[in-house]
Structures are given as C-alpha cells and as structure tokens.
Amino acid sequence: MLDFFKRYQTPLLFCLLLLCALLLYSNSLRQRQHTSLFEKAVLQLASPFYRTIDSVCRDSARRWNDYIDLIDVRQKNIQLRKQVRFQKQRLLQLRETEQENIRLKNLLGFVQTSKLPVLPARIIAEDASSWFRTITIDKGSTDGVVEGLPVVVAEGIVGRTIKCGHNSSRVLLVIDASSEVAALVQHNRTRGITRGKGAQLTFDYALRSMDVHPGDSVVTAGTGGVFPKGLPIGTISQVVKHSYGLFQTLELIPSVDFSRLEDVLVLLPESP
C-alpha cells in the first residue's frame, strides 16, 4: 500500500489538489453572497495599491496633457507658452470641475429623492477578466457596505455589491450575464426579469399578450429584495415574439452608460 502511494505520489497529490479546487468552487457556489476571509484579506491588501495606482494614473494623465507636450518649447516662447499652459491647465481644471459638478448635481438630485441613506463611492478598478462585468468601488465594510446592496446613479441602476473588503467592495453590474433583476415595463406594468448580456439587457418572461413597443421604459419591480421599486433599468430597443409560446423577449438598452461610470451611490439599508 505504502509502495503504491510512493510510486504514484505526484499523480495522487495532483488529483487531490484538483478535488480540493472542485470542492472549493462547489462550496462557493452555495455561498455566493459570502465574502471569505481569503477574499477579504486580498481585497484589503490590494486596496492601498488600487488607490495609489488610481491617483498616479489620474496625475500622470493630467501631467501628460499639461506638461509633457510642452517640454520642447523654444526659449523665446517660454513666457508665452507658460501663460498658455497655465490657461490650458485652468481650463482643463474648470472643465473637469464642470463635469464633476454636473455629475454630482445629478447624484444630489437622486439623493434628495431617495428615501434610503446613500453612500457616494468612486470606481477604482474593473473586473480582472474580459468575461465578467464587475467593478471595484472605494467603499467597504468600514463604511457600512455589505453584500447585496443596490448600487445606482442618477440615470438608473448600476448593480449590486457582491464582495466587501474593509475599504473596497466589488459590484456585479446589471449587464453581467449572471445578473438578474425583477423588472416591469413602466406604462403597462408588464412584469418580467431583466438579464445582462454583456453590453445590453434582455427582459424575459413578459407575457406575449402584453402590448409593448420599442422606446418603452423598464423600471425595477422592487420584488427581488435588492433594488427599490421604480428605478430606471433601460429602454426597450427590440421586441422578439416567437411563433409560439407564452412569453415574448424584449431587448433593452441600459439607461446607464457603463463605459463612462466614475461615481456611484450605494443605497444603504435603513437603520432600524
């Protein structure tokens, strides 16, 4: 027996490792909303690096725009160019401030209409792979964020928190294929479920008899237990009716432009 183990030590350990990996994955499947100690530790470890890289990237981009292209200025134009540079910098800052102002005003408008306490957060990273649609925000459990909280912007829903570290959290975007949100068509209250499709959404289980058209707005139904009722999800772009079946499928364009997301709001649970 011992000889057998000695002879096949490597393949046996290999199989054991594979079994461990499989068990870990299958166990995680049952506890998706749970952030393990390992995940918390790695998120915590990565958090300062994220912040540093984020601020360095922003600074570098700003400096690149403002300074690098002005290095080879001729001597006699230095004074003039300095002035231009200063004005450009001021203009860029003002534009940035203007954009930020517009974004924050929108968010503020949402905050004033929202009945739930909100936590503003900044996006600091995206999903590590190309297959999934998640983002990382700079707020974590120390700010009161827990798994399963809705994340929104003024235009509509963004996603929900799935993993929380101390100072950062990961958010599953509604456009991810594993994301599902209970929804209804705003004007005739047709119920269904929206699912992510990468860049767009589909609205499934809409009764075939219901009269829906491209351009109709779709909002959250408030029955899924995550998102409050009435938040915009998207607009119907296409209605797919098969020749048979009880339901029709609707293609949606999300109301949020996910490629331009910078700041988001986490809707915190009401304090008892």
Next chain:
Amino acid sequence: MKRIVGYAVFGLIVILLQTTLLPRLLGHGPRPDLVLLLTLHIGLNERALPGAFSAWLLGCLLDVFSGTTFGLYGLILLLIFCAATAVGRQLNRDNSMVMVVATLFGTTGHALLLITTLLLFADADQGWHLVLRQLPLQLLFNLLAVIVLSPLFAMFAGHKQATARRVLS
C-alpha cells in the same frame, strides 16, 4: 515554497495592472489575460506539484477580482496548468514559438473550460454567448501580449534553468 510565494506576489501585481492600468489604456472591452499567460508559462517551465499549487493560487487570487464565484478560476487555471504540463513535456520548451502556440490553445481551452464549468455548475444562461463572442479578440490580445512579453518569459525560463544548473553542479 519560495517560488510559489513569488508567483503569487507576481500574479497579484499582474492582476492589479490588469484591473487598473489596462482598462485605462485599452478601454472597457477585451484585454490581454496576463494571468493565463503566467499560468501557461508555469505549466511549461515549473515542476508538477509546486506549479499546480501556484496555478491554483493564481486562479484563487484572480477569483477575488473577477467573476462572482470564488474558486472558478482556481479550478480552470489548475486544469489549464495540467494540460500545459502534460503537453509541454513532449515539446522543446526552449523554442519561443511553444509559448505562442500554448497561448493559442490555452486561450481557446480557457474559454471552453469557462463555458463548460458555467454550464455544468452555475446558472449562466447567456454567459457562453459572451465568452464565444469575445474569444477572437481575446485570442488576438493574448497573442500580441505573449509576443511583446516573450523576452520577459525567456528571461524567467533562463533564470530557472541557470538556478537548476547551479544546484546540479
């Protein structure tokens, strides 16, 4: 143990780059999967057991920053490592084209394993559409990345061989 920790630290740095710098440089679409390339490199150059542990650990680290279920990439990268090790033994690993071919098959295998795992274990209705749609672009990015990074991989492999020769002598 030292090498496993080394791979984990290097993997973490790669993942941080992949989640912060690459999206800024390449936009929000597909981007090179550097962790997969690192796993393939480990599969072709590392001994079986430390390599397997490293690949699993790299996958678990990637799981913290990607997807929804912890352990998915751990399983997939371990399987990719197994395949790379098994096939790599039959090849002349000093040839730089081996890594390019490994990337071609590794990326395809990675996508197929992802689809199979998601279909078998998770409820991923439309996930496989996304993976398949992005596969050609992902292949292109990974191949470009492996060509650009080939001196780095060659350096790592050379360093390992030199260490092995030193130990033997």
